[in-house]
Amino acid sequence: MNLAYRDIRHKLGRFLLTCLGLSLLLGTVLSMIGIYRGLVEEALSAVRAPGADLWVVETGTRGPFAESSRIPGDTREAVARIRGVIAAGSVTYQSVEASHRGEKLRLYVIGFEPGRLGGPARIVEGRAIARSHFEAVADRKLGLALGDRLRLGRDRFAIVGLVENQVASGGDPVVYISLRDSQDLQFQLSPPAARRELARGAATASRDTVNAVIARLAPTVPAEDAADAIRRWKHLAAMSQEEQEIVLTRSVIERARRQIGLFTSILLVVSAVIIALIIYTMTMDKLRQIATLKLIGAPDRKIVGLIVQQSLAMGGIGFAFGALLVNASADFFPRRVLLLPEDGLALAGIVALVCLLASGLGVRLALRVDPATALGG
Amino acid sequence: MGAPGGSPLVELRGISKHFGEGETRVDALSEVTLEVHPGTVVGLIGPSGSGKSTLLNIIGCILEPSQGLMRLDGDVVYDGRWLRSDLRRLRLDKVGFIFQFHNLLPFLDSTENVAVVLDLAGFEAAAARARAIELLDYLEVGRRKEAMPAKLSGGEAQRVAIARALANRPRIILADEPTAALDSGRAGIVMDLLRKVAVEQAAAVLVVTHDEKVFDRLDRMFHLRDGRLDAA
Incomplete structure (x- = not known):
């Protein structure tokens, strides 16, 4: 006879209400993990999109995602000639604020040479950039439709294609434009500033600057060999794709990762305390019944089973409700919430462990109950 | 002491129990000797603090006496060989408890409240349920077999509690104020039931009571005063 099940059935409403409260808490824990996973995934989406093996950046810098990197525009041609490089492309990255239909939009503009490395990996709607000017491919999160026109700097761009889940590490949706347009956007002076520069006799600065050159290598060529060849040019540095991803995950989003990790840990501790208190209170409510069970000969394992099973049931139901809740609401979060099955399983394991530990307090109380109390003193 | 009827099921010889030591020492029981034979209903009366609960706890294998010998159904208890789990098993197999407030x-519903004892004893679920229903019918509360305790009247609940106490066919039944919460009519019915069980199952029934209206239904009555037992 399963006493835990029967006790739950007897006070089903109260139990489910408790589970609901717990599910909100565990749902928050799960969403924090999902937000962290989403943060990493989003941060890596821009760096993974070109499918590069090698990143060539300004010497002394760690690439365009960590800090400012400017290299000459003709670097791509030099890189393309290195042994083992089968494709190369110049790219620029910049955060831009634009307005569209009266709304301010934060964007992460990626400039690339159409037909070369650096463009979007997969266009889900529309087409790729085909003209050298004033066409853009945008992430769906921007809320733009095909044919919409977006003002960037002094120019208006037609949205010709849409991509999904392409955002910067800060969460800004990506917009791809041609390299030439992005160089104008990034380096072109406003007319008054240009006139002032002309008036003071300054040489017109070259706008043929890019933030990085990316390269794809032949499968037989180690990235380190190609990187060594590039490092011979003193003004350039080279990083493998893996190193670039590490820069992003370990450096750029490290604080966010630690912040979320700490918050998740605090939430887990709070969950453990709440489960422990609930189980303790439920045990307190049953002290006389436990004394009666002991008096009529119930072994300790039966009493322990009653408490531990209820604790696990509460954790299990709370977790299931929480997971359902987060899955149902994930799309409403302003940033991507990425729920991975392995994270769900890991949290389920942690919740089970927390429930077991939390029930310890109730078990200790129950085992101390004197069966004589059932006799009414 | 106690009515004759074969070997006593409960036998106490010089049982004493004290709590604390030195100046704080309290002698709850002193040299208590008692026998309860099969088929008899024995009453234990005494003022509050006289040691009734202590004596009931000792006979119920919950509390170890400071000295003396106790034998339940032929087994010497508290001779140093009994583990807590053994005492629990002894209670499950040989002692049935009836409480003041059921x-x-x-x-658990009525049937489950009775069957739980059999479940603890290792019975199959179906057999436990069948025996529980049989007992509820025997105690004339079979029609309430699916009712939850909160839906039972005081008398019905006490009968279900008696059914639970009898479920495992115990030889010894300890009842702590079983009629205190009942009116005289229902109290009489409960006492008649206990007598019926004592006679039909050759059980020894020890009733702690203050309830004068059931005194005439007891085979023997003992007074406990300041931890000492006197035959009334």
Whole structure:
């Protein structure tokens, strides 16, 4: 006879209400993990999109995602000639604020040479950039439709294609434009500033600057060999794709990762305390019944089973409700919430462990109950 | 002491129990000797603090006496060889408890409240349920077999509690104020039931009571005063 099940059935409403409260808490824990996973995934989406093996950046810098990197525009041609490089492309990255239909939009503009490395990996709607000017491919999160026109700097761009889940590490949706347009956007002076520069006799600065050159290598060529060849040019540095991803995950989003990790840990501790208190209170409510069970000969394992099973049931139901809740609401979060099955399983394991530990307090109380109390003193 | 009827099921010889030591020492029981034979209903009366609960706890294998010998159904208890789990098993097999306020488990229906004892004893679920229903019928509460304790009247709940106490066919039944919460009519019925069980199952029934209206239904009555037992 399963006493835990029967006790739950007897006070089903109260139990489910408790589970609901717990599910909100565990749902928050799960969403924090999902937000962290989403943060990493989003941060890596821009760096993974070109499918590069090698990143060539300004010497002394760690690439365009960590800090400012400017290299000459003709670097791509030099890189393309290195042994083992089968494709190369110049790219620029910049955060831009634009307005569209009266709304301010934060964007992460990626400039690339159409037909070369650096463009979007997969266009889900529309087409790729085909003209050298004033066409853009945008992430769906921007809320733009095909044919919409977006003002960037002094120019208006037609949205010709849409991509999904392409955002910067800060969460800004990506917009791809041609390299030439992005160089104008990034380096072109406003007319008054240009006139002032002309008036003071300054040489017109070259706008043929890019933030990085990316390269794809032949499968037989180690990235380190190609990187060594590039490092011979003193003004350039080279990083493998893996190193670039590490820069992003370990450096750029490290604080966010630690912040979320700490918050998740605090939430887990709070969950453990709440489960422990609930189980303790439920045990307190049953002290006389436990004394009666002991008096009529119930072994300790039966009493322990009653408490531990209820604790696990509460954790299990709370977790299931929480997971359902987060899955149902994930799309409403302003940033991507990425729920991975392995994270769900890991949290389920942690919740089970927390429930077991939390029930310890109730078990200790129950085992101390004197069966004589059932006799009414 | 106690009515004759074969070997006593409960036998106490010089049982004493004290709590604390030195100046704080309290002698709850002193040299208590008692026998309860099969088929008899014995009453234990005494003022509050006289040691009734202590004596009931000792006979119920919950509390170890400071000295003396106790034998339950032929087994010497508290001779140093009994583990807590052994005492629990002894209670399960040989002792049935009836409480003042029935103490039914509120999350089990009448049948389950009775069957839980058999479940603990290792019975199959179907057999436990069949025996529980048989007992409820025997105690004339079979029609309430699916009712939860909160839906039972005081008398019905006490009968279900008696059914639970009898479920495992114990030889010894300890009843702590079983009629205190009942009116005289229902108290009489409960006492008649206990007598019926004592006679038909050759059980020894020890009733702690203050209830004068059931005194005439006891075979023997003992007074406990300041931890000492006198035959009334």
